[in-house]
Amino acid sequence: MQTLKIGTRKIGTRGSPLALAQAHETRVRLMKAHGLPEQAFEVVPISTSGDRIQDRPLSEAGGKGLFTKEIEEALLDGRIDIAVHSSKDMPTVLPDGLELSTFLPREDARDAFIGKGVKRIADLPHGAKVGSSSLRRQALIRRMRPDFEVVMFRGNVQTRLRKLDEGIAEGTILAYAGLKRLGLEGVITDLMPLEDFPPAPGQGAIGIETRVGDSDIENMLAAIHHAPTGQALACERAFLAALDGSCRTPIAGHAKVSGGKLSFAGLIISPDGTEWHDVRLEGKAADAAEIGADAARTVRARAGEKFFDGWL
């Protein structure tokens, strides 16, 4: 075990209940891995622009970076030592001097369905309202059931559940991982199959951002890094990075890693759910990023360049 320098390590996070749960999970893993008491780590909640903008889709307001800007400034300034994120919410390009260096063992990456009065999404009546603000989920819902009315649904998990109770929609889809971390898996009425309803790149994986070259922190985090999750994420993020010119094209991607092998499934889909292109690739886990980039080239070639600017 590495000997750590004295002093409290500051764990930066968004202030939402899910973000705090993820920061606490990180803290507990660090305490156990290093035999350190709770006081060795402090969780520092930071409010971000993404948390404050509630009135329009984030893709219009400026995209994923809105959830990370203020936290990354704190990391660069040294006000915090590490930043804990949902990998799914992380832009593919990070500010100079920062890296996503550590991943905790991934939770089940599937989406979960929460039905009101029905168990499965297929049981909803013709024309039912399904709530989601995610472009990917909206497109996948429309592909599955063109008769449904997709309604805008933002806010944290608790807010969305309240909207369901109020009858604004008859069902909604959220990440299983987030519900589980909040102790809310009891509200789930079904899990969406990976094949019909592929998750967002990074879904279910907690990622930790650090300053490049901060060797003290790197040593500390090495003890909690989960290498297979890191490889899966390298693949999914390479796929996203190679496609993600705008965040208006819904993109799904999921890599499974086991026994040094990686298998990846990726999908791009039009927001109306009528046109999609998918890809499956397998290879060595050590080639994770190349597999993701290859998969992106394949779907890009299948879709044609026009596919990507058709929805602006």
Ligand SMILES: NCc1[nH]cc(CCC(=O)O)c1CC(=O)O
């Ligand atoms: N965009 C919000 C967000 N970011 C990460 C999660 C869930 C946790 C995860 O995927 O790790 C969620 C909520 C959701 O999609 O239901």
